[in-house]
Amino acid sequence: MKKAIYEKTILFAMKAREYSYARYSDFRVGACLEAGSGALYGGCNIENASYSVTNCAERTAFFKAISEGETTFKRIAIVGGYPNQKLEDCMPCGVCLQVMEEFCDPDQFEVIVAKSEKDYKVYLLKDLLPMAFGSKNLIGNCETFLSSITIVSSAQNQHRHAFAMFRHAAVHKAPLPRRLSTGGLAIPVYGFVQITQ
16 A cells, blocks of 8 residues: 555656756756645755755645645655666755654654655654754743743833733744834844843
8 A cells, every 4th residue: 555655656756856947956856745635745956046045845845735735744755866867865955854844743754765666765754853853842831931031121011912922822832923023123033032121
């Protein structure tokens, strides 16, 4: 059963690889991400003259799926190589593994690295990114998180909304804003915040 699924995702990744924009390296990568719903999402590497802006095939597939409303994922197949040459083992980079960690169960999510639909290796995410840094490292329990927030103000009412937003984020593990506006003063948020008058 799984063999047929693996082969299907690998072939899908090979098709996605055809759209690779690898103008600078000529190394073309394709990925196929299987969501919890069973839907398949393809991705290719998209390079840029400003190299750091380049997006890997794996992240392209993830961002496409997430933008379509998917929230759970089973596996990803990855293929890569130069044009007119045999495919080679193409392991995901650290940035892509970090994205996988954000959205997947590391004990269950499978990473398939393939040279063909018959020649492939399957890894669990936890084995490729052991001791991963994730959301659990940013927000513990509500009390711990709230104790890291210092509010310094002679007009506490002005900041009730801001405090409520942080409390909601701590309790529900909701995302925090990158910047918080309080009384016309924009304050960067880096896991803790000091709100001043």
